[in-house]
Amino acid sequence: MTCTSCLRELDHCHGTLVQHVADATECTDLGCTDFEVVRHSLVIDCESVDGGCACTEPVYFEELLRAS
Secondary structure (H helix, E strand, O other): OOOHHHHOOOOOEEEEEEEOOOOOEEEOOOOOOOOOHHHEEEEEEHHHOOOOOHHHOHHHHHHHHHHO
């Protein structure tokens, strides 16, 4: 199966973009260097990650607010 975005030579990523509570983002594709939403066909909140995410834990979020 061939990716239509690859065939059209469009700038895109095959990974999943994960958006964190503190506005940080990361991608499941280790080679991804541009975390713009428009480059990713799948974008999820970190709360949707299997096993959860540390940044949604109350203790982490309180520390983040104090640092601001």
